[in-house]
Amino acid sequence: MLNTKTISEIKAGYAGGDFSPVDVITSLESAIAEQDAQIGSYLSRNVETALKAAESADLSLPLGGVPIAIKDNINVLGEPCTCASKFLEGAYQAPYNATVITKLLQAGAIPFGRANLDEFAMGSATENSAVQLTRNPHDLERVPGGSSGGSAACVAGDLAIASLGSDTGGSIRQPASHCGVVGFKPSYGRVSRYGLVAFASSLDQIGPLTKSVTDAAMLTNVLAGHDPLDSTSLDAPTLDYTQGLDEGVAGKKIGVPKEYLSDDLHPDVKKAVQTAIAALEKEGAEIVEVSLPHTKYCVPTYYILAPAEASSNLSRFDGVRYANRSNDVTDVLSMYENSREEGFGPEVKRRILLGTYVLSSGYYDAYYIKAQKVRTLIMRDFNEVFEQVDALIAPVAPEPARKIGENANDPLQEYLADIFTIGANLAGIPAISVPAGTAEVDGKQLPVGLQILGPHLGEQTVLQVARAWELLRDAE
Amino acid sequence: MSDQLDISKVARLARLKLSEEEAAEFTPQLATVLSYIDTLNELDVEGIEPSAHAKPVFAEPRADVPGESMPVELLEQNAPSFAQDQIRVPRVVES
Numbered sequence: 221m222l223n224t225k226t227i228s229e230i231k232a233g234y235a236g237g238d239f240s241p242v243d244v245i246t247s248l249e250s251a252i253a254e255q256d257a258q259i260g261s262y263l264s265r266n267v268e269t270a271l272k273a274a275e276s277a278d279l280s281l282p283l284g285g286v287p288i289a290i291k292d293n294i295n296v297l298g299e300p301c302t303c304a305s306k307f308l309e310g311a312y313q314a315p316y317n318a319t320v321i322t323k324l325l326q327a328g329a330i331p332f333g334r335a336n337l338d339e340f341a342m343g344s345a346t347e348n349s350a351v352q353l354t355r356n357p358h359d360l361e362r363v364p365g366g367s368s369g370g371s372a373a374c375v376a377g378d379l380a381i382a383s384l385g386s387d388t389g390g391s392i393r394q395p396a397s398h399c400g401v402v403g404f405k406p407s408y409g410r411v412s413r414y415g416l417v418a419f420a421s422s423l424d425q426i427g428p429l430t431k432s433v434t435d436a437a438m439l440t441n442v443l444a445g446h447d448p449l450d451s452t453s454l455d456a457p458t459l460d461y462t463q464g465l466d467e468g469v470a471g472k473k474i475g476v477p478k479e480y481l482s483d484d485l486h487p488d489v490k491k492a493v494q495t496a497i498a499a500l501e502k503e504g505a506e507i508v509e510v511s512l513p514h515t516k517y518c519v520p521t522y523y524i525l526a527p528a529e530a531s532s533n534l535s536r537f538d539g540v541r542y543a544n545r546s547n548d549v550t551d552v553l554s555m556y557e558n559s560r561e562e563g564f565g566p567e568v569k570r571r572i573l574l575g576t577y578v579l580s581s582g583y584y585d586a587y588y589i590k591a592q593k594v595r596t597l598i599m600r601d602f603n604e605v606f607e608q609v610d611a612l613i614a615p616v617a618p619e620p621a622r623k624i625g626e627n628a629n630d631p632l633q634e635y636l637a638d639i640f641t642i643g644a645n646l647a648g649i650p651a652i653s654v655p656a657g658t659a660e661v662d663g664k665q666l667p668v669g670l671q672i673l674g675p676h677l678g679e680q681t682v683l684q685v686a687r688a689w690e691l692l693r694d695a696e
Numbered sequence: 697m698s699d700q701l702d703i704s705k706v707a708r709l710a711r712l713k714l715s716e717e718e719a720a721e722f723t724p725q726l727a728t729v730l731s732y733i734d735t736l737n738e739l740d741v742e743g744i745e746p747s748a749h750a751k752p753v754f755a756e757p758r759a760d761v762p763g764e765s766m767p768v769e770l771l772e773q774n775a776p777s778f779a780q781d782q783i784r785v786p787r788v789v790e791s
Contacts, residue, residue, distance in 0.1 A: 315770035408750050422749045448758050452749070520733045531710060538711070541783055545776035551786050557713035569712060570722055574729060576710040577701055587733070592746030594736055599750060629721075632728050648750025676751065 222247035224378045227286055227435040234279045241274035241285030244381070245332065248287060252333070252379050260354045261364075261374035263292050264300055265333035273330045281328030283442055289383035291371045292334040293341055294318045294426065295415040299331075303417050304349035305339045307537055307563030311544045318415020319447045320384060320426050327442040335383055336370030339565045340534065341391055341419045343367050344634055347624065348567040355624070356399060359664050362621040365395030371429045372399040376667075382430040382439060386416055388423045389522050390616070390641025393653035396429055397616035397669025400655045402686070403429045404436040407677050408648030409454035411440075412447030420529035421452070423522075423645040433654060433687040437461035440679060454677075461683050469688045470504030472681070475609035479515035480640055486619045488659030492668045493615050496656050499692040500613070500685070508609060512601040517594050518642040523635055524578050524591035525646075530568075531575025537563060570631060595646050602647040606675035611685045613672055615640050620659040620666035640671060650679045654686045656693065701726055 222244045225233070233239050249267050256262055270287060277285030290296055293303045295314035302309045321331055338348035346354045346369025354369045356362040357377035364373040368385030372395035375383050385392040387405040396403025405427045413424055428439035441462060446455040476497060481490060501507045539545035539559030546558035564572070578587035605612065617637055627634045644651035656670035670689060674682035703723050707714045714722070768781055777784040 311776070312774055315766055315774060454751075514739075517736060517739065520736050523729060524733060524736075535711070539776060540785055541771070542774035543776070549786055552788050553711075555786055556711040560711055561713040561715075564712070566718070566721070569714070569718065570725060572710050572712060573703065573706050573722060574726060577706045577726075577730075580706065580709060589746050590736055590741060592748060593741035593744040594739060595750075596744050596747045597739070597741070599747060629725070631725050632732055635729070646750065 223251040225381060226431045227283070227382055227438055228432065230286055230381055234285055241277040241330065242271060244285070245270050245274045245287055245330070248332070248379065248381070255377060256379055258355065258360060259357055259373050259377050259379065260352050261335055261370040261377065261379055262289070263302055263304065263334045263336050263351055263370070266299065270330050270332040277330065278328050282438070283324065284328030285330065286328070287330045287332035287381055288324055289333040289335050289371060289374050289380035290321070290331050291337055291368050291383070291385045293337060293386060293417040294320065294384060296321050296331050299334065301334075301417065302351060303340045304337045304351045305563065305565065305568070306350045307543045309351060312542055316415065319412035319449055320443050321415065323442050323445070329442070333374065333380060335368070335374055338367035338369070339568050340417065340530070341367040341386055341388060342530070342567050342571055344390070344394060344637055345622070345627070346370060346395070348565060350565045353624065356621050358400060358667055359621070362623055362666070363398070365398035365617070365621060367391040368403070368429065369395045372396050372401055372403065375399070375401045375429050375431060382428060382435055384426060385429050386424055386426050387645065388419050388526060389638050389645050392427045392429060393641050393651060393669065393671060394617050394638070396653040398621035398667060400667030401429055401431060402433055402436050402652065402654055403427070404440065404652040405644060405650060406440060406444060406679055407650045409452050410650070410677065410679065411443045412450040412453045414447055414449040418533040420526040421533060422529060423526060425645070433652075433683060433690050434462060434465060436652065437465055437683050440683070444679070456677055459680055461680055464680065465683060465687045467684050468503065469500050469685055472611065472685065473506045473508060473609040474500060474685065475508050475510035475605055475612045477512045477515065477605070477612055477614055478509050479512055480614040484618055485615060486659050489615050489618065489620065489668050492656040492659070493613065493670060496670045496689055497613060500689060503688060503692060510605045510609060510612070512605060512643065514594065514598045514601050515639070515643065518598060518646060519635055519639055521591045521594045521598065521646060522638065522642045523574070524587050525595065527571040527575030528579050528588050529575070531572045531579065534568070534572055567631070598643060599647045602643065602649060611672055611674045611678070611681050613670065613685070616653045616669040616671045617641070620661055620668055644673055649676050650674050650682045652682050652686045654689055656689070701730060
């Protein structure tokens with residue numbers, strides 16, 4: 221049962237000579253072979269390469285011999301990177317490593333398995349994958365969340381030790397919440413985006429999905445840092461995030477944004493957040509109600525800015541240099557149009573259309589510039605609040621995981637569920653989802669996540685509060 | 697504003713060829729999203745600076761040092777059509 225272990229446990233086992241990296245890969249592979257036909261978290265994996273890396277793993281390194289599953293929109297040299305799109309499936313092999321992969325390899329980790337996602341990371345349920353459906357390991361009739369649904373499901377189902385995801389509007393935190401694992405989005409610029417297939421460049425951030433807060437800190441240690449290959453990567457000092465993790469919350473001021481605890485929440489989600497607030501207060505945190513008055517404008521702002529950036533980023537998929545080119549080509553224009561018509565799925569097309577529209581002549585100021593101005597107001601809300609408090613505590617999603625197929629043909633309904641996660645992306649701040657009990661739906665207990673947000677580059681505080689909650693939760 | 701979305705025009709700008717079914721499906725969906733987006737009109741943003749990023753990004757250029765290029769074989773392996781070390785495309789310039 222090595223597949224159920226955390227990174228810390230795996231490292232302790234290696235150090236004690238209890239088992240080897242080959243044992244861990246073998247255990248994962250047998251769990252995957254047994255269960256992933258049902259869960260559908262992986263799009264591909266190369267067992268031979270992983271076993272070979274396991275045989276020669278340097279266990280003295282920080283993540284020596286630890287396998288990490290990778291969302292299939294991050295380039296790993298020689299592996300496919302489908303973005304769960306017909307455009308890239310079967311047509312692309314990464315010719316280079318993303319910086320996060322180079323860092324994982326340097327730390328001794330073994331990238332193993334490519335996790336499913338919504339096509340080009342556009343969605344909140346992984347149902348927009350053009351390749352396959354991923355099911356929630358806690359209830360196979362339900363979605364795992366998204367867009368990093370495969371990354372969350374493989375960790376939740378013990379088909380991975382930990383994984384990498386990407387978060388543009390909640391795509392790490394929301395599936396982590398729905399699947400009952402930890403999901404951490406660091407500050408914008410903290411982790412290099414080089415080699416992550418771009419969706420919305422001003423919002424995208426890579427981060428870990430893990431079984432514990434300590435594991436998230438260990439992975440953040442490896443992932444964080446300046447990268448000259450990403451011009452938006454911050455040249456700011458990083459910390460050892462595992463140090464001081466158990467510092468606790470005594471004396472910390474934690475804000476509860478009143479706009480995030482509305483009556484629209486599922487009652488059990490609200491209860492989970494309130495339970496955590498009470499526990500942290502008992503532990504010595506000072507709890508204060510705060511206000512983020514522009515919260516209701518986060519979703520409309522995001523659904524202008526993200527599609528606008530996506531329409532520009534995805535213009536590189538033109539059938540020219542890589543990916544599939546249509547066979548129905550008579551001239552350059554038909555090569556572009558037919559390749560894109562055949563390659564992209566419906567949600568990607570909707571967002572490209574929306575983005576193209578808001579950037580088009582006559583609408584640019586009314587939509588795009590306006591949304592950028594509202595983004596300023598949303599950022600100000602967070603800046604002002606973080607002058608009063610060290611961290612914020614909030615729900616991740618208004619409801620637990622929904623049933624497969626429930627929001628088909630209603631994109632707006634799906635977008636509205638991002639309300640509590642988008643703010644952190646617009647403001648570029650770190651935020652984590654930590655399991656916080658369950659909500660009862662149709663007689664089933666489904667995981668609920670607690671969100672902790674911190675000021676820009678406040679990764680350490682976020683992880684400390686998350687760890688404090690994790691200890692309190694487990695002590696109950 | 698949202699009633700002005702001319703889907704065939706936007707598709708043309710986006711270099712997307714849409715089927716009739718897609719155009720019929722997307723038009724009302726996008727109209728719903730756009731009318732929701734119009735809630736931003738409640739806000740007075742006069743005098744507010746637009747933010748392209750959460751933090752000012754000083755895109756610092758890298759040092760101008762020649763590095764290794766990606767091997768041609770790797771590009772060839774991903775190109776839909778390739779010949780004589782070059783990517784092949786349909787004729788671009790009128791003859």
